[in-house]
Amino acid sequence: MDQQQISAYLLKNGVRPLQKRVKIMSYLVSKRNHPTVDMIYSDLIHEINGLSKTTIYNVLNLFVQSGVALALNIEGNEIRYDADTSTHGHFKCKVCTGVIDFRIKKEDLPNPMLEGFRIDEQHFYLKGVCSFCANKIEA
Amino acid sequence: MDQQQISAYLLKNGVRPLQKRVKIMSYLVSKRNHPTVDMIYSDLIHEINGLSKTTIYNVLNLFVQSGVALALNIEGNEIRYDADTSTHGHFKCKVCTGVIDFRIKKEDLPNPMLEGFRIDEQHFYLKGVCSFCANKIEA
DNA sequence: TAATGTTTTTATAATGATTACAAAAATATG
DNA sequence: CATATTTTTGTAATCATTATAAAAACATTA
Numbered sequence: 001m002d003q004q005q006i007s008a009y010l011l012k013n014g015v016r017p018l019q020k021r022v023k024i025m026s027y028l029v030s031k032r033n034h035p036t037v038d039m040i041y042s043d044l045i046h047e048i049n050g051l052s053k054t055t056i057y058n059v060l061n062l063f064v065q066s067g068v069a070l071a072l073n074i075e076g077n078e079i080r081y082d083a084d085t086s087t088h089g090h091f092k093c094k095v096c097t098g099v100i101d102f103r104i105k106k107e108d109l110p111n112p113m114l115e116g117f118r119i120d121e122q123h124f125y126l127k128g129v130c131s132f133c134a135n136k137i138e139a
Numbered sequence: 140m141d142q143q144q145i146s147a148y149l150l151k152n153g154v155r156p157l158q159k160r161v162k163i164m165s166y167l168v169s170k171r172n173h174p175t176v177d178m179i180y181s182d183l184i185h186e187i188n189g190l191s192k193t194t195i196y197n198v199l200n201l202f203v204q205s206g207v208a209l210a211l212n213i214e215g216n217e218i219r220y221d222a223d224t225s226t227h228g229h230f231k232c233k234v235c236t237g238v239i240d241f242r243i244k245k246e247d248l249p250n251p252m253l254e255g256f257r258i259d260e261q262h263f264y265l266k267g268v269c270s271f272c273a274n275k276i277e278a
Numbered sequence: 279t280a281a282t283g284t285t286t287t288t289a290t291a292a293t294g295a296t297t298a299c300a301a302a303a304a305t306a307t308g
Numbered sequence: 309c310a311t312a313t314t315t316t317t318g319t320a321a322t323c324a325t326t327a328t329a330a331a332a333a334c335a336t337t338a
Binding site for chain 4: 280281282283284285286287288289290291293294295296297298299300301302303304305306307308
């Protein structure tokens with residue numbers, strides 16, 4: 001997705017495509033690394049002149065409200081952000097602290113009986129050790 | 140579960156059943172309300188003389204490490220604790236902020252292909268509006 | 279039971295992520 | 309171009325959690 005497409009995508013979802021917003025969304029879409037605010041900040045500060053961490057918080061909160069990003073709560077002390085809002089799961093490695101996606105089909109998620117409940121978000125995540133780190137430990 | 144049973148349960152899981160630990164676990168088991176540290180503190184401060192919030196943090200971290208409690212990360216700004224370590228899901232209501240359990244069979248959870256990964260924890264949670272709050276809003 | 283060593287708890291301070299707020303800058307509108 | 313609105317910024321405030329060292333509780337041994 002180039003900046004044009006990002007702009008159109010934001011606009012379609014009710015987010016005015018201002019420069020910094022487009023750049024932050026670009027970052028999320030291209031890196032796909034489920035960054036924390038700090039990670040975004042330290043990467044983009046070089047690219048965007050005079051970027052403030054508060055702006056990143058503002059923009060991400062707006063993205064989540066508008067439905068163009070997900071806030072992932074896997075560890076209690078950090079929120080990670082994901083521009084992929086389609087159904088999928090997350091795995092967090094305790095060793096390298098990375099978060100990776102895995103595919104789940106929507107119909108494979110449990111469908112609990114919650115009569116009268118309105119369900120807005122579904123989250124499925126795993127914690128453990130990724131194959132890369134598991135290999136290193138063994139060796 | 141009375142205090143005797145709680146003590147035995149803790150002991151079996153490698154946690155020395157000291158007084159405050161037993162009371163905190165009793166609280167978790169009897170209330171089943173997925174409390175935050177603050178909720179536990181304000182409820183137990185009346186019952187346990189000279190209880191410190193740091194102790195609750197210590198004890199809960201120990202419980203989680205020992206596998207007798209789960210730390211739930213649903214909202215980024217709070218950790219909730221659950222003494223029910225069996226497979227089940229959680230629903231968080233955006234209106235009343237309460238967290239409730241729902242049944243899931245272990246075999247109904249998605250089983251992603253993650254070759255070589257070690258999976259320690261599985262979490263499935265939903266966010267939305269519970270039936271009670273949904274009714275109130277409609278009326 | 280008394281003496282001693284270890285573990286646990288406490289109180290305070292420190293940390294770290296997030297939000298509140300008001301001023302400055304950017305953007306849109308007439 | 310002038311004005312009104314929205315966004316961003318920088319600083320300070322907030323809130324949950326952890327670090328730390330002293331005090332208290334507990335277990336062990338004589």
